[in-house]
Amino acid sequence: MPKRECLTCRHLHDGPGSRCPTCTTTRERARLRPTTTQRGYGAAWQRLSAQVIAWFGRCVDCGHQGSEDNPLTADHIVPKSRGGTDAWDNLIALCRNCNSTKGTSLPEPHPDPQNSHTGMG
Numbered sequence: 131m132p133k134r135e136c137l138t139c140r141h142l143h144d145g146p147g148s149r150c151p152t153c154t155t156t157r158e159r160a161r162l163r164p165t166t167t168q169r170g171y172g173a174a175w176q177r178l179s180a181q182v183i184a185w186f187g188r189c190v191d192c193g194h195q196g197s198e199d200n201p202l203t204a205d206h207i208v209p210k211s212r213g214g215t216d217a218w219d220n221l222i223a224l225c226r227n228c229n230s231t232k233g234t235s236l237p238e239p240h241p242d243p244q245n246s247h248t249g250m251g
């Protein structure tokens with residue numbers, strides 16, 4: 131079976147594409163990675179979130195003060211998708227851990243049987 135020359139690194143490979151598997155993966159990853167601008171968070175938000183994080187100084191949920199693998203992030207109390215604004219009274223600081231577990235619409239993956247009271251709002 132004839133090998134093909136990768137268009138990127140020129141190494142011979144026998145994969146189906148015109149690039150070797152390594153270069154294909156690298157290109158896919160670069161393409162799929164969303165930029166902050168694409169997600170609707172531009173330079174203004176970057177600046178604002180930095181101010182919010184500095185003002186709170188810690189996660190309002192667990193009190194974590196931010197670390198390299200769990201940095202603080204600014205978050206909307208009312209999500210912008212539900213009409214929330216960038217006003218200061220709608221912004222809090224959460225560590226990334228709390229922010230990612232908060233989830234606005236995802237179902238609970240592990241319902242806790244010990245905490246099964248049904249609140250109607």
Ligand SMILES: [Zn+2]
Pocket residue numbers: 136137138139140141149150151152153154
């Ligand atoms: Zn390659």
Ligand SMILES: [Zn+2]
Pocket residue numbers: 189190191192193194224225226227228229
């Ligand atoms: Zn936290």
